[in-house]
Amino acid sequence: MIVDQSEDILVLTNSQMEVEFVSQSLENTLEISVANSIGKKINEVLENFPSLPLMKPNQKMVIPVTTPKTKRKLLIEFEFKPQYTKEASIKAIFAIGRDVTGRENSLKKFKDTAFKEKELNQLKSRFVSMASHEFRTPLATILSSALLIELLLKKDFNPEIKAKVINHVDKIVTQTNRLTDITSDVLLLEKSIQPGMKISPKKIQIGHFVEELVETINRENLDQRKVKFFMPDTDVTVQTDPSLLVHILRNLILNALKYSEDSMEPEVHLQYRGAYFELRVKDYGMGIPKDEHEQIFGSFYRAKNVGNIKGTGLGLNIVKELTKKLSGEIWLTSKVGLGSEFFVSFPFK
Structure with a gap:
């Protein structure tokens, strides 16, 4: 009676991990039939249970369980107590399980908060x-x-x-x-980064729009290096926020000029891919180390190989945030000494 009234899930298996006894709390808490569990391997009763007896005495493990009827998602902590023969081989395993969902969720929130604070x-x-x-x-x-x-x-x-x-x-x-x-x-x-940032979409001819921007940058460029622009034979009307798109492209193009001095002229390519248009800004400059590709879009982050080239490390972070505002995606490929390619992809509408 005491065992059956316990909120802890008490399980006894043989050396083959087959259930010989399980308390009524298995059914009360996890909605799993006690009668149907006897004789089955424990990892067949609880699919996330470890399949091999690798546990040490008093070792604990938290496994996720979704109840079959109410579909509640629980976290159950099991403590293992192996029983040994005189020859030191396992003859049975006694496991005690208890619901630690509240504790684990609170711990996760604490870790998330601590990570964000850090x-x-x-x-x-x-x-x-x-x-x-x-x-x-x-x-x-x-x-x-x-x-x-x-x-x-x-x-x-x-x-x-x-x-x-x-x-x-x-x-x-x-x-x-x-x-x-x-x-x-x-x-x-x-x-x-504010969720309420105003977006003002307008219809523009994307090819003509990018071509004008490239020409403007070429006129402004005092060192006479020119940016080349390539686009399909046909222009396409898209709906986007022109001011945000200008900032995104201008930043990527100026970076291509800035980090590729004494190299081949940077290029801007426009392509249509299904319901999306893709812009690719390519340079033949210093490139970005591979282990820094994930970090390069972070706030105030600058690649270690930029030397004395001035910059705040904010540009690409802003580009990424503005790209997200326009429902777009941004990614890059780069090799040190060979240059970088930045891709931005946006839906037509």
Whole structure:
């Protein structure tokens, strides 16, 4: 009576893992017939039960069980107590099982919360590190250039001084623009991860749209390197948010130019694949180490081989978030020294 009233599931098997006795709690808790379980192997009664007696004395194991009638998903912890012969071989196994669903779910939530908190702390640490490095240099340049301009303007304004003034003004403009870009990236990243970000879809001719963007970037590119564009013979009308798509493509194209100096010209390819259009941005530059492919889309992450090339590590993370907003997917292939290809795929509507 005591055994049958116990909430614990008590199981006794022989050395072949065949059930010789099981308490009524098997039926009460797991909705599995006691009568139909006798004589069967325990892993036939509970499919996730270990099939071989590999357990040590007092070893514990949690297995998932879905009840056959009510379809409840439970987690049952079993503690094994092998019984041995004089020759030290197993003659029987006594197992005690109890429902630990609440405990395990609480533990999982705790682990998830701890992981997210750790991730957030790492993100904050990276941001502080990036900000202290990226903001300090341009601000120091701006300050020193401004002071030099003040000193120069107090002297005779001859052509030589004028050239120096213009040089320092150019530095101020460049570094101020850099700070503005960093700030804009941080604000756009924060906006892109918000679930309520507004999407404004419009109908556009995708081939013409990308071609115009590539031409604009080529006109802006001061080092005269050009981006090549390839598309099918026919253009297709798609519905998307043009402003978000511009940011996605512009970032990928500028990265292709930035990380492939002294290499072949980058390429942009447009292809149609069923109900999707795919854009591929290819460069022949330094490439990304294989073990960093998964991390490259993370916030403030930069590949270890970028050297002294400036950057915040936010661009690809923003691209990924904006791609998700447009119901698209992004992935890459890359080999160190041979270049990288970034793919973005979007539905036509």
